[in-house]
Amino acid sequence: xxxxxxxxxxxxxxxxxxADAKISKEFSEDGKLKFEYNxxxxxxxxxxxxxxxxxxxxxxxxxxxDILNGISTKYDENGKKLSDINFVNDKQSGITSRYDxxxxxxxxxxxxxxxxxxxxxxxxxxxxxxxxNYKDNxxxxxxxxxxxxxxxxxxxxxxxxxxxxxxxxxxxNGNKKAEWNYKDxxxx
Numbered sequence: 001x002x003x004x005x006x007x008x009x010x011x012x013x014x015x016x017x018x019a020d021a022k023i024s025k026e027f028s029e030d031g032k033l034k035f036e037y038n039x040x041x042x043x044x045x046x047x048x049x050x051x052x053x054x055x056x057x058x059x060x061x062x063x064x065x066d067i068l069n070g071i072s073t074k075y076d077e078n079g080k081k082l083s084d085i086n087f088v089n090d091k092q093s094g095i096t097s098r099y100d101x102x103x104x105x106x107x108x109x110x111x112x113x114x115x116x117x118x119x120x121x122x123x124x125x126x127x128x129x130x131x132x133n134y135k136d137n138x139x140x141x142x143x144x145x146x147x148x149x150x151x152x153x154x155x156x157x158x159x160x161x162x163x164x165x166x167x168x169x170x171x172x173n174g175n176k177k178a179e180w181n182y183k184d185x186x187x188x
Contacts, residue, residue: 021045028053038063052077062087076101086111110134124148133158147172159184 026035038046044063052058056079062070068087076082086094091114098107104126110118116134127148133141139158147153151174157165162185169178181188
């Protein structure tokens with residue numbers, strides 16, 4: 001009897017908590033679906049979908065209490081994924097992944113409060129091409145570009161967006177080819 005009462009109470013709780021969840025739709029002048037919003041307790045919660053005129057999903061926005069939180073995904077007009085964007089408290093934060101028209105990863109961009117911060121990666125045909133180090137949207141620290149075989153082609157040091165310190169070029173086999181010393185973007 002206690003199990004039946006517990007199950008009944010649990011089901012009633014679930015029904016009450018989802019009873020306020022509503023889906024609202026917005027249409028274009030020609031009658032096509034433009035947006036599909038999920039509301040709970042009067043606020044956007046969950047996935048809001050934005051549509052192209054052809055009916056394909058353009059963006060899936062992830063909301064929590066009217067604020068963008070979590071991964072939102074953008075698509076092209078054919079339905080192929082263009083990017084995954086991470087939001088924290090309505091600001092782009094964390095890794096944003098961008099894809100080419102074939103769905104192959106092109107960039108992994110590291111954001112913090114809407115600015116590039118930390119290591120961002122660039123890919124070509126799915127192969128790591130470069131690691132760029134950023135601080136507040138400006139290159140800062142060591143950045144490395146790579147040959148397709150994975151060996152570094154350049155190691156570059158930046159300070160406030162300018163080359164600063166030793167820059168090293170490598171042969172494809174990994175042997176050092178040249179070194180230059182920069183100060184504030186100028187060859188020293």
